Amino acid sequence: MDSRGPRPAPDRAVDAFQAQWGGEAALLVRAPGRVNLIGEHTDYNEGFVLPMAIDRAVWIALRPRKERRVAVHAVDFGGTLDFGLPTIEKGGPAWGEYVKGVAWSLIEAGHRLTGWEGVVAGDVPIGAGLSSSAALEVAAARAFAAAAGLAWEPLAMARITQRAENDWVGVPCGIMDQLVSIAGVAGHALLIDCRTLEISPVPLPAGAAVVVLDTGTRRGVAASAYQERREQCRQAARFLGAASLRDVTLQDLARASTALSQTTLRRARHVVAENERTRLAAQALQRGDAIEVGLLMNASHASLKEDFEVSSPELDAIVAASRRRPDCLGARLTGAGFGGCAVALVREGDLEGFASEVRDGYRSMTGREARITVCTPAAGAEVIRV
Numbered sequence: 001m002d003s004r005g006p007r008p009a010p011d012r013a014v015d016a017f018q019a020q021w022g023g024e025a026a027l028l029v030r031a032p033g034r035v036n037l038i039g040e041h042t043d044y045n046e047g048f049v050l051p052m053a054i055d056r057a058v059w060i061a062l063r064p065r066k067e068r069r070v071a072v073h074a075v076d077f078g079g080t081l082d083f084g085l086p087t088i089e090k091g092g093p094a095w096g097e098y099v100k101g102v103a104w105s106l107i108e109a110g111h112r113l114t115g116w117e118g119v120v121a122g123d124v125p126i127g128a129g130l131s132s133s134a135a136l137e138v139a140a141a142r143a144f145a146a147a148a149g150l151a152w153e154p155l156a157m158a159r160i161t162q163r164a165e166n167d168w169v170g171v172p173c174g175i176m177d178q179l180v181s182i183a184g185v186a187g188h189a190l191l192i193d194c195r196t197l198e199i200s201p202v203p204l205p206a207g208a209a210v211v212v213l214d215t216g217t218r219r220g221v222a223a224s225a226y227q228e229r230r231e232q233c234r235q236a237a238r239f240l241g242a243a244s245l246r247d248v249t250l251q252d253l254a255r256a257s258t259a260l261s262q263t264t265l266r267r268a269r270h271v272v273a274e275n276e277r278t279r280l281a282a283q284a285l286q287r288g289d290a291i292e293v294g295l296l297m298n299a300s301h302a303s304l305k306e307d308f309e310v311s312s313p314e315l316d317a318i319v320a321a322s323r324r325r326p327d328c329l330g331a332r333l334t335g336a337g338f339g340g341c342a343v344a345l346v347r348e349g350d351l352e353g354f355a356s357e358v359r360d361g362y363r364s365m366t367g368r369e370a371r372i373t374v375c376t377p378a379a380g381a382e383v384i385r386v
């Protein structure tokens with residue numbers, strides 16, 4: 001299985017802080033990435049998702065400043081971001097837009113920010129569908145809140161960080177990634193109702209591991225295709241006179257099947273059925289029924305491939321390679337799709353054997369190397385004093 005490399009990210013952040021800014025960091029914050037077990041492309045339809053925060057995170061070591069300027073060095077990307085408060089402008093390193101976007105969004109929400117200097121380091125694979133950008137946004141929000149002494153209100157902060165991504169970075173994502181990075185519970189996945197933002201932690205079943213399968217491909221066309229899917233879902237809901245696809249049933253769709261275009265119908269069918277699968281999966285987790293969760297994950301992948309059309313040959317290959325193993329309970333693409341990662345629920349016992357067989361199978365099908373990581377469910381963002 002893949003290891004994390006020579007030095008843990010928090011140590012890299014703390015050490016680089018000394019080298020960059022001199023002296024000790026006063027605070028260390030952590031915000032995890034996430035993997036979504038089921039409930040894909042449902043968050044922006046006010047539906048249900050079942051993600052978990054993972055033991056991969058973005059860390060920021062920081063020290064408050066008197067001056068109202070923010071200066072952040074990124075160990076993994078190189079480059080330093082430096083900007084004044086409260087007027088924030090675009091420009092500088094690409095990763096810096098996430099940090100500035102969060103500052104902008106916090107100010108828009110009425111918060112008074114203060115300056116700090118810091119170093120960011122992380123071990124969430126970038127662009128793999130594990131929410132490295134949400135982790136960076138939430139870590140930045142934690143850093144600003146800690147430096148300025150702001151109250152940490154999880155739901156408000158989820159909305160603020162989502163707005164940074166939507167309106168500053170310009171990616172029209174839903175609320176799932178930021179919310180689970182903030183509200184994650186160790187040992188649990190979270191059933192999130194994306195209409196009410198009600199969160200119900202559900203334990204992961206004993207004896208089963210969550211394995212992330214990185215295809216090594218990255219989602220080039222995802223931004224426009226994601227936007228297009230959102231629009232198709234909105235149109236379907238409007239046509240059916242519903243506020244969102246959350247309020248639509250499969251019977252409603254059957255009745256409208258001749259009036260809607262076949263594509264719109266398939267998109268809506270995925271969302272409506274996926275909401276149901278997600279609720280069933282949460283109930284199955286509560287009962288400790290890992291077999292049922294695996295079957296629902298398999299059905300989710302089929303629906304994402306056939307109806308929502310967000311899979312890719314590599315994602316299909318890695319899912320197929322996983323399912324060849326008898327210890328694989330279920331596997332599906334995770335995140336927006338088109339590339340990045342799949343997730344499998346695998347019976348514990350021979351996870352090394354699982355990883356090596358999937359790597360071999362995937363290589364023989366695609367000629368590519370997979371990265372395979374067992375992830376454990378982690379707690380949400382936190383401040384750690386150093």
Ligand code: GLA
Nearest residue numbers: 040041173174175176335336
């Ligand atoms: C991306 C978005 C999420 C969600 C998923 C698809 O990860 O950031 O809000 O829409 O795609 O489920």
